[in-house]
Amino acid sequence: MEPSTxxxxxxxxxDLAASLLKPLPPLKWQSNFRGSGIAALNTPTPSxxxxxLSHEGDIDFYNQCLALPWCLRNGTLVVAAADTAPATLAxxxxxxxxxAHLWPVAxxxxxxxxxxxxxxxxxDRATNSLARRFPEFSARRVMTTGxxxxxxxxxxxxxxxxxxxxxxxxxxxxLVMGTAFIANILFRTILVWIGAGSSGAPAALPLRSDDLPLxxxxxxxYREANVIQDLVAALSALDYPAxxxxxxxxxxxxxxxxxxxxxxxxxxPRFVLLCVPPCLPRTKPKAANYAxxxxxxxxxxIYDAEDRPEPDQLLKAVAAFRSLPPSVACLQARLNxxxxxxxxLTRMFALDYALWFDFLLPGxxxxxxxxPLGGTSNHFRTDALRAIEGWDPYNVTEDADLGIRLxxxxxxxxxxxxxxxxxxxxxxxxxxxxxxRWMKGYxxxxxxxxxxxxxxxxxxxxxxxxxxxxxxxxxxxxxxxxPILWVLCLCSWMFGNEFxxxxxxxxxxxxxxxxxxxxxxxxxxxxxxxxxxxGWFDLTPYGFAAPFYWALIxxxxxxxxxHLAVKPQHWEKTRHGMSCQSPRPFASMGGxx
Amino acid sequence: MTLMPVATVLAVVLLxxxxxxxxxxxxYSRAVATLLTAAMLAQAGPQxxxxxxQSLWLALGVLAVAASAAAFAGxxxxxxxxxxxxxLAVIQLLDPLxxxxxxxxxxxxxxxxxxxxxxxxxxxLYVLLMFMPVTIAVLLFYLxxxxxxxxxxxxxxxxxxxxxxVFAAHASLLWRLAPALGFTLIVSPGLFGLRLxxxxxxxxxxxxALGVAAAATTGALxxxxxxxxxxxxxxxxxxxxxxxxWPASPARDREAVIIALLCxxxxxxxxxxxxxxxxxxx
Numbered sequence: 001m002e003p004s005t006x007x008x009x010x011x012x013x014x015d016l017a018a019s020l021l022k023p024l025p026p027l028k029w030q031s032n033f034r035g036s037g038i039a040a041l042n043t044p045t046p047s048x049x050x051x052x053l054s055h056e057g058d059i060d061f062y063n064q065c066l067a068l069p070w071c072l073r074n075g076t077l078v079v080a081a082a083d084t085a086p087a088t089l090a091x092x093x094x095x096x097x098x099x100a101h102l103w104p105v106a107x108x109x110x111x112x113x114x115x116x117x118x119x120x121x122x123x124d125r126a127t128n129s130l131a132r133r134f135p136e137f138s139a140r141r142v143m144t145t146g147x148x149x150x151x152x153x154x155x156x157x158x159x160x161x162x163x164x165x166x167x168x169x170x171x172x173x174x175l176v177m178g179t180a181f182i183a184n185i186l187f188r189t190i191l192v193w194i195g196a197g198s199s200g201a202p203a204a205l206p207l208r209s210d211d212l213p214l215x216x217x218x219x220x221x222y223r224e225a226n227v228i229q230d231l232v233a234a235l236s237a238l239d240y241p242a243x244x245x246x247x248x249x250x251x252x253x254x255x256x257x258x259x260x261x262x263x264x265x266x267x268x269p270r271f272v273l274l275c276v277p278p279c280l281p282r283t284k285p286k287a288a289n290y291a292x293x294x295x296x297x298x299x300x301x302i303y304d305a306e307d308r309p310e311p312d313q314l315l316k317a318v319a320a321f322r323s324l325p326p327s328v329a330c331l332q333a334r335l336n337x338x339x340x341x342x343x344x345l346t347r348m349f350a351l352d353y354a355l356w357f358d359f360l361l362p363g364x365x366x367x368x369x370x371x372p373l374g375g376t377s378n379h380f381r382t383d384a385l386r387a388i389e390g391w392d393p394y395n396v397t398e399d400a401d402l403g404i405r406l407x408x409x410x411x412x413x414x415x416x417x418x419x420x421x422x423x424x425x426x427x428x429x430x431x432x433x434x435x436x437r438w439m440k441g442y443x444x445x446x447x448x449x450x451x452x453x454x455x456x457x458x459x460x461x462x463x464x465x466x467x468x469x470x471x472x473x474x475x476x477x478x479x480x481x482x483p484i485l486w487v488l489c490l491c492s493w494m495f496g497n498e499f500x501x502x503x504x505x506x507x508x509x510x511x512x513x514x515x516x517x518x519x520x521x522x523x524x525x526x527x528x529x530x531x532x533x534x535g536w537f538d539l540t541p542y543g544f545a546a547p548f549y550w551a552l553i554x555x556x557x558x559x560x561x562x563h564l565a566v567k568p569q570h571w572e573k574t575r576h577g578m579s580c581q582s583p584r585p586f587a588s589m590g591g592x593x
Numbered sequence: 594m595t596l597m598p599v600a601t602v603l604a605v606v607l608l609x610x611x612x613x614x615x616x617x618x619x620x621y622s623r624a625v626a627t628l629l630t631a632a633m634l635a636q637a638g639p640q641x642x643x644x645x646x647q648s649l650w651l652a653l654g655v656l657a658v659a660a661s662a663a664a665f666a667g668x669x670x671x672x673x674x675x676x677x678x679x680x681l682a683v684i685q686l687l688d689p690l691x692x693x694x695x696x697x698x699x700x701x702x703x704x705x706x707x708x709x710x711x712x713x714x715x716x717x718l719y720v721l722l723m724f725m726p727v728t729i730a731v732l733l734f735y736l737x738x739x740x741x742x743x744x745x746x747x748x749x750x751x752x753x754x755x756x757x758x759v760f761a762a763h764a765s766l767l768w769r770l771a772p773a774l775g776f777t778l779i780v781s782p783g784l785f786g787l788r789l790x791x792x793x794x795x796x797x798x799x800x801x802a803l804g805v806a807a808a809a810t811t812g813a814l815x816x817x818x819x820x821x822x823x824x825x826x827x828x829x830x831x832x833x834x835x836x837x838x839w840p841a842s843p844a845r846d847r848e849a850v851i852i853a854l855l856c857x858x859x860x861x862x863x864x865x866x867x868x869x870x871x872x873x874x875x
Contacts, residue, residue, distance in 0.1 A: 196671040359671065521728060528721050532671035537710050540717030 046071050049080065049113055056121045059114075063294055065091055066110050068117065070103060078103050082110035111272060111294060123277055126289035130389040136451060137405050139395040139444045142568045144451050174488075178515035181481050184474035185519045185526075187467075191363030192355070192526055196533075198362035198415070207319060209241050215314050216297030216382065217247045220287040224305040225261040226577040231305050232265045239311040242270055250274045250291040252282065283571045284375075285391030285398035292390045297382055304376040306423040306576040308338060313418040317379040320416055329384035329411035330403070333377035334358060337424040339581040340539065345431055346424040346579075347542045348527075348549040353424075355530030360471075362415050369467030370407035370460055372400030372445065377420040384411055394569050395448070397441025404449055404468065408459045423579050432556050433572045439476050439553075439560030444568065446473045478519070479557035482550055485516040520547045604649035609634055611656050612833050619837035625846045629836060632853035633829040636779070636860040649826055654684030654691050656830035658698065659801045663834060666705050666797035674721055677702075682725035685733060690809075690824060692733070695726050697808020701800035705793075772824040773809035775863040777802075779828035779856050784835055798834045805831065825864060832856045 053069035054062065062068050066082035077100040079092060084104055092102065105113075115122065131138035143151070161169040217235060221228070235247050249266055251258050253275040262273050276290045288302055299321060303309065317331055334357040340350030357374060364371045378399060388409055391398040403413050425431040449456055449468065457465045492513070528543030563570065612633050616626035637652055657680035665677040681698065684691035702722055710718050780802050809824050836849045 193672065193675065196675075525724055528717075528724065529671050529674070531717065532674060532721070535710065535714070537714035537717030537721070540721050543720075 049117055051117060053077070054117060056118060059118055059121065059293070061095070062114055064296055066107060066296070067092055067102075068110060068113055069096070070113075073101070076101055080105045080110055080113065082107040107269075107272070111274070114294075115274065119277060122290060122293055123279055125293060126276070126286050126390075127279070127281070127393050129289075130392050131394070133389050134405075137392065137401075137448060139392055139401070139448050139569070142444065142564065143447045147447060147451065177481050177485060178513075180474070181478055181485065181515035181519050184470050184478045185522045187470040187474065188360060188526060189522055191367070191471075192359040192529060193363070194366045195359035195361070195363030198366055207315060207322075209244075212241055212244050212315075212318060213298035214296055215240060215245050215318070216295035216300040217245065218288055218291045218295065218300060218302045219247065219249050219305060219307075220284045220291070220302075221249055221251045221258050221262070221305050222255055222282075222284070222287070222573060223258060224576060225257040227305050228258065228261040229265045230577075231307070232268075232271070234308045235303070236268060236270075237311050238309065238314055240314045242268075245270050245314070246272055246295065246297060248272045248274055248291045248295060250276060250287045252276055252278060252287070254278050281393055281569045281571070283393050283396065283398070283569070285395065286393035288398075289390040289393060292382075292385065295382060299379055300382045300385060301379045302376060303420070304422065304576075307376055308421040309333070309377060310418050310420070313377070313416070313420065314379075316418045317416055320414075321379070321381065324414065325412075326381070327410070327412050328414055329381050329406050330373065330413040331379040331416040332357075332361060332371065332373050332403075332413060333379065333416045334419045335374050335377060335422055336419055336534065338421040339424055339426065339579040340536070342424070342426055342579055342581050344542070344545070345428060346426055347539050348545060349424040349431070350536070351527045351530040351539055351543060351546075352549070353530075354534060354536070355526055357415075358530065358533040359526075364467065364471065365414050367463060367467060369464050369471065370404045371413045372397070372442075372472055373403035373413065375399045376422065377416075377418075378402070379416065392448075395441060395444050396437050396569065396571055397445055400441060400472065401445045401448065404445060404472070407464065408449070408456070423576055425574060426578050426580075428552075430575055430578065432552070432559065434574045435553060435556035436559035436563060437572045437574075439479065439557040440564045440568070441560075442472055442476045443560065443564050446476070476557050476560070479550070479554045480561070482516075482519075482554045483558075485513075486551075489513050489516055520550070523547070523550060601649060604653055605634065608637065608649060608653055608656065608829075611653065611660070611830075615656075615660060615833060615837050619839075620841070621846065621849070625849065629833070629849055629853050632850070632857050633833050636829040636832065636853075636857040637826040638857075638861075651684070651688035651690050651694070651824070652826040652830055654680070654687040655694065655801075655805060655827040656833065658684055658694075659798060659830050659834040662698075662701070662705060662797045662801050663794040663838065666793035669710075669718070674718075675725075678722045678725040681722075682729040685726065685729050690827075692730060693811070694805055694808045694827070695730075697806075697811060698801065698804035699723075700807075701797075701804035704800055705797050770810060770814075773806050775825050776809055776828050777806050778863055779825065779860045780831045780835070784831075795838050798831065798838060801834070802831045825860060828856065828860060 049068055049070045050072070053071070065088050067088070068080050070078045070080040072078070077096055079096055079100055079102050081088070081092060081102045082105055084102075089102070092100070131140045158169065158173070161172075219231065219235070224231070238245070247266075247268075247270050249262050249271060251262060251273070253259075259273070259275065262271075266273060272294070274291055274294060276287050292300070299314075299317065301314070301317065313333060317333075320331055321328070336353050336357065337346060337350045340346055361371055361374075375397070376399075384406075388402075388405060388411075392401050392405075395401045406413055425434055446468075449472075453465075456468065460468060524543055524546040527546040527549070528540045530543075531537055531539045563572075609630055612630040613626050616629055617623065621629065637649060658677075661673065661676040661680040665673040667673075681695045681702070685695050703719065784799055784802055805824075805827060832853065836852060839845055839849055839852075842848075
């Protein structure tokens with residue numbers, strides 16, 4: 001870890017010792033100190049804090065107050081402080097007494113000192129706190145012994161049954177597959193109907209600037225140097241008072257290109273740059289957890305590097321949080337793509353996303369079924385997020401897992417009627433990597449929460465339990481079953497009765513065929529409907545290609561299954577900045593029909 | 594007199610509930626809505642008397658199409674698209690004439706969809722609207738022609754036996770056009786009042802009525818429609834649609850009741866002229 005790679009947003013090489021020697025410019029703090037009852041110090045001090053004066057147990061206090069006990073001078077405690085707001089000074093006075101001296105420093109300097117002083121502890125917390133406190137919710141262990149036994153026994157049992165009673169086994173398998181397939185699609189159809197009548201959390205209320213709380217934005221970045229400039233522009237365009245927003249760009253310490261680009265472009269004082277020391281697992285949730293230790297906002301949102309949130313999204317989120325009960329811990333904004341029309345894949349992806357975020361998630365919300373979050377634009381009450389130990393660093397769809405976990409711990413997730421535009425993957429390779437990670441993550445999430453099915457049933461209720469099976473389990477199960485059903489049907493068609501006699505011998509055994517046709521038909525229709533809310537009817541005819549798109553999803557699912565077996569926690573990075581279409585102005589991005 | 598089949602009773606209940614729900618939703622009091630519903634059911638009464646419940650299923654189908662088309666004309670969101678497309682699909686399952694009616698409504702559908710989106714997006718909207726009706730049409734064709742399965746027998750247990758026989762006796766061109774003429778005659782008082790309104794829902798109901806009449810004419814000329822009575826029963830939902838969108842005024846209730854009674858009277862007159870043998874035979 002090279003200290004010189006850390007630090008300030010000014011693009012300068014931030015050396016801690018050198019920074020400390022620079023006197024701060026005349027600031028508001030000088031007036032704040034008057035009457036605070038605490039003395040200010042503005043003379044040179046040691047370049048590093050005395051580690052004996054600060055304690056790991058107080059890390060949250062240090063982060064919240066942006067302060068750190070630094071040294072003893074003539075028996076008087078000197079506390080470095082980057083936040084000199086009266087309320088913070090009062091907290092510091094209460095904690096350290098009127099005799100302590102405060103030493104005003106710049107925020108990047110303080111954060112840098114905190115990172116250095118508590119590096120090991122911060123990393124451990126980002127990586128292991130969930131597994132320590134809620135081991136049953138951590139995907140560090142892929143599956144329990146019991147689950148492994150069941151998963152091994154299943155194929156053995158089926159093989160034995162085939163050997164003993166082949167016809168009955170065929171029939172039962174056909175029925176189970178067909179029923180599971182059609183049940184999942186029907187469930188989605190119901191969700192679409194319900195979701196179509198939902199408009200998300202209440203729209204923005206006129207809020208006075210003084211009523212707005214500090215809002216934190218976390219953006220994990222890895223190999224994103226090429227999109228930093230656009231990201232900074234998009235986040236700078238957010239309609240929120242500059243003094244009440246902090247944007248934490250969290251990068252990997254060995255990702256020098258991104259760090260350099262961030263230092264070059266994120267010069268606004270709203271931006272805070274953090275670097276995560278390299279250690280496994282190298283995942284986005286671990287970086288987000290690391291950043292969570294530093295954020296100070298009442299609310300926190302996570303964005304991706306290529307995100308273009310609608311400018312009023314934070315205002316809408318605050319208004320929604322204010323009007324909803326405290327049990328609503330998270331708002332999921334809608335996601336879609338600014339490059340939807342780039343090629344066939346992006347069009348299909350856009351239909352897929354529109355269906356998911358405009359219909360299915362609002363449907364789950366209305367039913368009160370645990371909602372798997374989408375990977376970005378999740379707005380949280382920061383306290384609630386901390387209380388459940390943030391994201392699972394070992395889960396590659398940490399977002400989906402977090403949504404379920406929030407629900408199981410008695411908190412609610414709802415949708416927010418605001419859109420964040422992203423970049424759809426434009427090449428098949430990128431799409432396949434991304435989708436197989438998602439499928440692997442859904443399998444991980446399902447395995448984690450099915451470790452104790454009875455407890456899940458008790459906590460989620462019968463509706464939530466079934467919804468979880470159909471929505472989380474069904475997502476990868478139908479994708480895995482789809483090619484099997486196609487093969488069965490093709491064989492039946494090619495070999496006719498000869499094949500049918502052995503495989504689909506009874507009327508019930510037509511379940512796979514029925515499921516396949518009805519399922520693909522409904523899937524096609526639902527894909528087309530996805531375009532409705534945004535009025536993107538020019539995309540509708542592409543819905544006819546949904547069965548082919550579904551075949552791709554199946555391929556990604558099998559790849560995800562393989563990866564779950566061989567490298568369960570490996571995070572396959574999605575490349576951004578590959579689109580030749582740049583984001584359009586928000587006014588032309590479509591709206592309700 | 595034989596007991597009415599369960600399917601007929603079910604159709605009457607559904608039709609009456611549909612009328613009540615729609616009229617109360619349109620702002621009529623319960624008392625007026627009940628009176629109007631009774632009149633509408635009495636308009637469809639000849640079919641109940643004939644006890645071919647299947648004809649009422651067509652009325653139900655037309656009710657669904659008219660209601661969903663009017664709603665779609667008001668707002669083309671996902672639910673209304675599903676309902677409109679779904680009603681055009683379901684009407685084919687309810688009655689043999691349903692397919693012809695759905696086909697006849699195709700131009701009306703295009704007209705309703707026009708203006709909701711720009712030309713570039715129109716194709717997508719039509720594809721979405723037509724997906725369910727076309728899928729059902731293909732499925733019915735497959736079941737009927739390949740599997741030789743009569744899906745209509747599920748609802749009534751019979752096809753239009755009596756009216757078909759009656760109609761066969763009067764196979765002249767005039768008689769072939771009689772169902773469409775009768776239908777137009779019945780719905781015309783309702784539509785005449787509605788004509789004064791110029792909003793999208795009112796225009797949509799006119800289009801639905803035109804679509805049904807055009808389908809009836811085409812079907813009759815091609816020999817696809819051989820039964821007059823079921824089509825006449827389909828007039829009541831169109832009249833109910835017109836009443837639901839009747840212009841608001843202090844005299845609205847009175848006008849609606851007069852229109853409903855007028856339609857009922859015309860309907861009975863037409864039926865008695867078209868199929869006297871039915872009642873003579875019964």
